[in-house]
Amino acid sequence: MQTQKLSLKHYLIIGSMLFGMFFGAGNLIFPIHLGQLAGAHWLTAGLGFLLTGTLLPLLGIIAISVTRSSGIYELARPIGKRYATLFMILTCATLGPLFATPRTATTPFQIGIAGHVSASQAPLYLGIYSLIFFGITYWASRKPSGIMDAIGKLLNPAFLILLALIFGFAFIKPLGTAHTAKVTAAYQGGAFLNGFLQGYNTMDALAALLFGIVVVNAIRGLGQHNPTAIAKTAAKSSLLSITLEALIYLGLIWIGATSLTVFKLSADGGLAFSQIAKAFLGISGEIILAVMATLTCLTTAVGLSSSFSEALHAKFPRIAYRTWNRLACGASFLIANIGxxxxxxxxxxxxxxxxxxxxxxxxxxxxxxxxxxxxxxxxxxxxxxxxxxxxxxxxxxxxxxxxxxxxxxxxxxxxxxxxxxxxxxxxxxxxxxxxxxxxxxxxxxxxxxxxxxxxxxx
Known part of the structure; x- marks a missing residue:
């Protein structure tokens, strides 16, 4: 079976696509909050967070490559067909319209808009924002073949530029020192394990199992058809994206810890990040953060919707991909408005x-x-x-x-x-x-x- 040899550019494109799908709502706000919770123990907590937030997703992609599975159902099938079906449905629902995908709209709204409108107006603005958000998500994910262009080539570079700007101010003129930051009670003796559990909130290990089919199809689209070659390409590309993600996580956790010098412990990472951005750049910082959060969450929403639709269409082929995609985007819009x-x-x-x-x-x-x-x-x-x-x-x-x-x-x-x-x-x-x-x-x-x-x- 003939296989097209890929260049470094191809690996970077696939890695960029994976990064865009992985790095979303939780990836942006939970590390900041973890840094505030861990304080001076930010590095210990951060290492625990990296295990479930970066290493485990990488192992998930490798697991699909080793077993040559096309998706989550095939990976779990040795346990039993019924179990594999149930596990796939629960994972798809969690990453799809029940939790992860709705969160991609509510998080940037909470960061960039909610603080500027009254509590009584918030539901209306959230409804308008989420309608536009999931309209774009549906448009970008309506054809699986377009996912690489929509994520890897367009939205990722914009997000990374905005994130680099925030990081530049944070490192040049930090808000405080991390090693003297206050440590909350739970992180005084259990920083590593608590960081490990906080990594669950990213949902990336589950996403890695679901994204497998998207990765395989994208690699095939570049001319590779040999299963062994596909497995190696997937592993190499995912390593690139996960390494970048790990560096960003550590930076966000550190910024969260340094912010305790100026701010009190926030109720959530979204509020904390908004305060930090405003401290560095004023109102323009809040605007940059709102745009950045929208971009990164939009890329994840596209990846989740596509993966959800492809996985369930493959298992239940009588229902068209486009129908599953409509269900994913429509239900996500409704649940997002819960808050x-x-x-x-x-x-x-x-x-x-x-x-x-x-x-x-x-x-x-x-x-x-x-x-x-x-x-x-x-x-x-x-x-x-x-x-x-x-x-x-x-x-x-x-x-x-x-x-x-x-x-x-x-x-x-x-x-x-x-x-x-x-x-x-x-x-x-x-x-x-x-x-x-x-x-x-x-x-x-x-x-x-x-x-x-x-x-x-x-």
Whole structure:
């Protein structure tokens, strides 16, 4: 099968496309807020954040490359077809019209517009803004073949120029010193783990699994058709985008920590970033930030809508890509008007449930050649991860759920018997137990098979 050799320019274009799809609403506001929470421990918290915010998405792309999967369904299929379908639907819904995509509109609105209108006028302005935002999103994502031009060549450079301007002022004349910034109680002894969990909010590990099909199609469009060549190109391109993203994250976290010299701890990263931009550039800083946030969130919205539509169209081909895209953009518009705070509050429990399952799936997929892709290992590990992941979701749910008596009783047992439960990491020990059982069962099956073959030969 003939394969077109790609140049550095092609790798940069694909990497730029991936960066644009990954770097969105949460990627802009959560690092700033993390820096304010961690204070002097900003670097420790930042390293934890990078694991789930950059390294895990990179491993997700590599997992798709190693297994030669075309998307999230194929990656999860060794666990079972029904599980793969359910996991794909939940991930698509989370990244699509339920949480991530609506957030791409509410975040830039919160940063650039909400502070300049009254509370009574905000719903009307949000409605107008989100209607225009998702109208553009639908236009840019209506044809999958146009995603590279819409993201990689146009919007990314504009965003990076605006971000570089903010960074330039921050580093030339910082607001304060990070190493003397106040550290909140949760980050005094658990900065790394808290930073690790904050990385969930970016949703990038889930996005990496969903974006796989977009990456594969984009690479094919450049003339590569050999599966091995596609896998290598995807891994190299994603490394470029993730490295740039990691540098930006550390810069944003540091800026958040230095801002505590001038500002108090903010309720969210959007407000904090708006204050910082205004401190450096006055009203023009707020305008730059509003434009920057809109651009970066728009690129992510296009990527999410395209990936959502392609993944579900591939699984349910009777429904056209354009129909799925209309659903994604229309539902995202409606949910965006609920407001950013409500979206974040209800997305957190879903992320606490899905992320442990995504992490184990990614690790198993990368290591699968070592155990010959045996589904038994996948199934045992996932089975032991499901229950603690569900408990973490209940613990992170809004008070209307988490404060229920039966929920509190379950969480008390969880905290008593499973290590790391108070950190939201209670799934690690069960997952390792499930992995050990799966590998043991596989080893026994191999031994029996080898013995049978040997006996037959004798």
């Amino acid at each position: 950013l705070d409500q979206i974040i509050a209800w997305s957190t429990p879903m992320l606490m449930f899905l992320y442990p399952l995504a992490i184990t799936l990614i690790m198993l997929s990368i290591a699968s050649p070592l155990f010959r892709h045996d589904p038994i290992v996948y199934r045992w590990t996932t089975a032991f991860t499901l229950i603690p992941a569900g408990l973490d979701a209940l613990n992170a749910a809004p008070a209307v759920i988490s404060r229920q008596t039966w929920v509190q009783q379950l969480l008390a047992l969880d905290d008593k018997y499973l290590p790391f439960a108070k950190y939201g990491m209670d799934w690690i020990a069960p997952a390792l137990i499930g992995l050990a059982i799966g590998l043991s069962v596989t080893a026994i099956r191999w031994a029996i098979t080898a013995h049978t073959v040997k006996t037959d030969q004798e």
